[in-house]
Amino acid sequence: MTAAPLHPGISPATVSQLDFGRILARLAELTRTDVGAAAAQVPRLPSDPAEVAILLAETREARALTDLGETIPLVGITNVGSRIDHAARQATLDAPDLLAIARTLRGFWMLRSFFTPRREESPRLAALALGLPALDELRETLFDAIDDKGELKDDASAELLELRTRKRQLHERIRARIQSMLRDVDVLDHLQDTWFTIREDRYVLPVRSGERSDVDGIIHGSSQTGRTLFIEPAELVPINNELKLCEQAVKVEEQRILAWLSEGVGEHAIAIAGGLEHVALLDGANARARLGGEMDATLVTIAETDRVRLLAARNPILALRGIPVVQNDIILDGEARFLVITGPNAGGKTVTLSTLGLFGLMLRAGLALPVGDGSVLPVFGEIAAILGDAQDLGADLSTFSGHLTRLVAAHEQVARAKVSGQPCLLLLDELAAGTEPEQGSALGMALLETFADAGAVGAVTTHFDRLKTLSLGDPRFVNAAVGFDAASKRPTYRLSFGTPGSSSAFDIARRIGLDAATLDRASALLGDESRSLDAILKRLEAERDALSAERELVRAERKRVAHDRDLLARKIERLELEGQTAILDQKRKALADVAEARELIASIVRELQRDRDPRTVERRRVKIAETERKLREGMPATEAPRRVMRRLPVTHGEAAPGLPVFVPHLDREGVIETVRGSNVGVVLGDLRLTVKLDDLLHGKPKLLEQEKPSPNTPKPLVKAERPEPARPAPPPAPTGPPPRSPDITCDVRGMRGDEALTQIDRFLDGMTLAGRNAAFVLHGHGTGRLKAQVREAFRTSRYVESWEPASEEQGGDAVTLVWLA
Template structure:
């Protein structure tokens, strides 16, 4: 893009606004390099990222991002085998910790089914280094200090230092608080040459013995290390040197640890900086009330209620700006100080913002072009270096623009042809506009030459425009009027300001009739446009009222639908109750039939008919439509316990594993080396979101809601014939209850009951297979039956 135009449009001021929202050095570096682009795919990616950032900011207040320093110099030092200091390692540690938090943040967004266009992919490029992150976090404080836990040796040395310092303080306190205080200049302990000393009056220097380390300026006070603490100070100094050596060893170790991953860490910093940049774009868009622009590859610009981003929102006037559809050239005429220049700058700056992937301060569905270059000549600066006049400098810039522009360019020209004779200036302006039309560029030009009004009217793909001026208040309104040329209003303004009427009338007489007719036409067009806008505003109000009525009716209909569903569910509940009563009676009938079968010794009703009948009765039950409710499903899953599940014991705040269900209300839970009986209400199942842990397969037993029987039958102590009858009834009940298998406990004893059970199971065609239980579950004292 043209550097001069970027400067004219104050593009750097927009980047400065963005900088206020950045917290990372890498993000600030990315903003510093930001420039508009014309690559459609790349630009759409940038806009998509801004849209993702805006959605995240709206829902979650943005991607969590702490202040991150520039770590690239540290990575360079690692490449030359340097050892990093604590502060540098702390900055790297902060980057790795942020990587973890950002990855978890986006994983949570996925779990919440929040749709994003691109940022999920960006987050996946972050490289997690958990071992390095954990080591750095353990060894280095946030301010760069090395922790006691960095190594066991360091902890031991620091403990010795603390102990020695305590001994020194205790010894020194005998001098500063006892009878020796009178020999001191001040009852304090201080440090000289890294050794603890006391300030002693010069005449008593022999009183304490030891070593003199310093004296006051007057020589009246000597800073003496008493003989009683010399040995302690020597020990302290030795430990301090050992501490320093151990700290240097730890720093070298940590530097060697992260050196192989310097590229990954540096790339992490770049990606985090990019996410910080996306955050900043979203926050800036929110502050501006900006919206996502639509890209037009054929350069049809349609900005709805566009606002200049650098003007106070309370004062800025919004305007609709359209270019590149029916017309490729707009000629803005009228007097100065009406807002023509700021309108040009609004168009240019919003186009630059949009082509930089930023949201633009305009209403939704506004459309930007995809220009290869944007050129502007705005202002009346003179080229002092080249000793050129205003006109000459203006013409030189225009010549440069014409030499570079093509059909993919947007040209913005302020006061085209000004600075010379009006007739020649107007002719030159029209010739320049014709040349721009030949190049195929889109152009918006402002001028105060009336000749260009007719030019815009007669040329194809060209339209007049102006800035509205309120003649009643003699103030510009800064509203952009498309299709209406501007008028100077000079005579009307002069008359309202009090100029003698005869002077004004004479001036009108000197104005040619064509100019008067044109100004009258412009006045009429302006009045008609205002009337049309008022009508449009009234229709908009009516449309809003109609939309509100529509929304109210829609809400009432939806409420009706909800109530209807509720009534249907209530009816189903009543039906369920009836079915439950019917099923209870049916169960009793089936039980009576079974007893009769056993009595007469033959099957009056076939077993498959009994089971089919039972299934048909169960199928009558209707359930309210709650199965698709995700909130209820998630809450239910938290309390859907199975053996081997990982759970949180809420009263202890500890994680454990379910071992076995003791009863309906309690589970046995393994907490570390302890096994505890815990109530179901005190448990919450841990759901795996990022990595699904491999769990051992488990067998689930399904049974109907109406069954309350046990999957185990104990026949011990029963007489043989009584036991076989009980077994027959139990097998029937188990089949009706839907059990896939049951366990029959017959004991060992003489073996007669076991043999009777075996013979019965061999004869029963509904039994698929059977066999003794495992040795640790009863062995040949019980039999497992599969249907």
């Protein structure tokens, strides 16, 4: 069975001409495993929109994790494919190879552990991670047998431990004996030096060659000069032999263990190979998310038709290089099928073609595109780019012949797309150039009409006047021009629609330095009709540039007004909050005064119970009246009814796709996309995430009228003429923490430090006023920085008595339990 092509409908020449390799090279650099890098360099570019949608969903999930500061743990995993293949063929792997496999299996386990609690937020990535083989027993067996240096541990088996212990003991015995011989004067007299060495795995002494008969033993070699012989003393031969046999036994046992471990790997070779494929997909999604972040890119919507709507598009290669890029809209909708791009040389016409072609390839790769919100692009089943000079001397093709050969191949792609029903993208640079202009223009018009008849869409650049007028009689063709600044004689790279552009050849020649006499002669040779047309085009271009500049000013002003309006709304909301905080502080003080008064009265009651003397009772009655008067004076003034703006919680009945909402813990507004029970999918600009319905507020604040509070006249603190008899004390309240629930939990995941601490301060203030004795703060693990900041702030918080990590049932170290003061 033949494998599906990696790039169906895309020729290698198109990939090369569009310089897509630069994008893939950067994508590979952003991967974190070698299997991911290898896959990124030669990715599959599916032509099925459903497959592309899956890739985009994976990229979106990885981007959401990145935005929340979470890092997918792609660590310790290497491409062990060839090693597991050897093990599957019953080959014995060495210890370093087995260690690499063990670390890879540990990497599988880390990915499974990371995504298990994130199945709702990242369902597709979690499915890939949870599809990794567990193989816990094999992993632990390998780590139990091999140390971090890639060597078998002594206790890899009981037999190996015994043999290695015996081997060490024999070495120690031999060294002790040979050290003793080095101290023997009778032996020292015949030695070249006072040391021993090992030759052929035997302990030997350096004996002078002329005195070899004075040292009984076996010669195992000599020095380069021949003056020294390395002799194994006769008395060491038996123990050296014993050591040699022990070393052989160690090697046999080590090979047995390695073979046994390799057999275990071989039994799971298919599962491990499948796991590596899943890792490549996870790593690829993570790299795509990181690449999108580098380019400030957007995940576009897949068009159900062949409509193209790319807003504020930037060339991705230029964006990656950090070059300031002019943003242009590229739009083909309604009846329009081809952009006919005209204008000066070096003005950005070919860059526009390259941008559109790269976007077609990047979309099929599941990448985000450097475009604005609202951009839409179809998945093109066929993509053909004909850019640059097609001359091929080796194939005996002129520039024009080579160009036609590639046009024939493009025509075949258009025909295939028509049969398959998939959109086809054609990008034609200087169509039908390289021959006589009249014939080239006619041929170009005929080709474009043929391609449009077959359903292709795309863009073409040209300097032919007849092609510039094609749109006048056929709505399938739209003129677009790259701008040219007449004052500076330089291109603006700004793309505008509706009118053709002048080639401005004379202006460019003048800027480059061609002499004036030659330019004047060229202008004279240019016919009156051509001069008139060029003048008209330049006037249109100037008017278009003026309108474009005015439009930019209007757009900037609108943006400024919207920004100011948002700042004003936030300021009003902040002022309201500060006013409410002041009132709460007043009430808090009043409550403290009440508590103090009640304590005073309780002590008076206790005294009266002990002493019922009338004079004592009267004095205490006066004291109570004075306390009551002071309490009234300290109460806040009666508040008038107030009309305030509030964001109200979203109820189950109100939650529906399209509803504007506010996510408090991210301080961002968005729109509901999906509703699944208590889980709601929300779109926040480029970010898509799943949150609990209980965590959402309405996007637009509502005007509420608060009830007028009742007069602050405290009720009499003592009603009875005489003290009531003492009542038994209530039973003590339970001392354990309450069960964690949303109403006593502050979720600050994804927030910056200052933002999180402000949110927590408000939350704890509310918990204190509500009379709670404990609350929870959910900060997650992340890098650990936010958790450390939060817990450090608790040390000086006026609301906090003490804190501790929550129990495992309450969320573990990702949650802090706060006991309130």
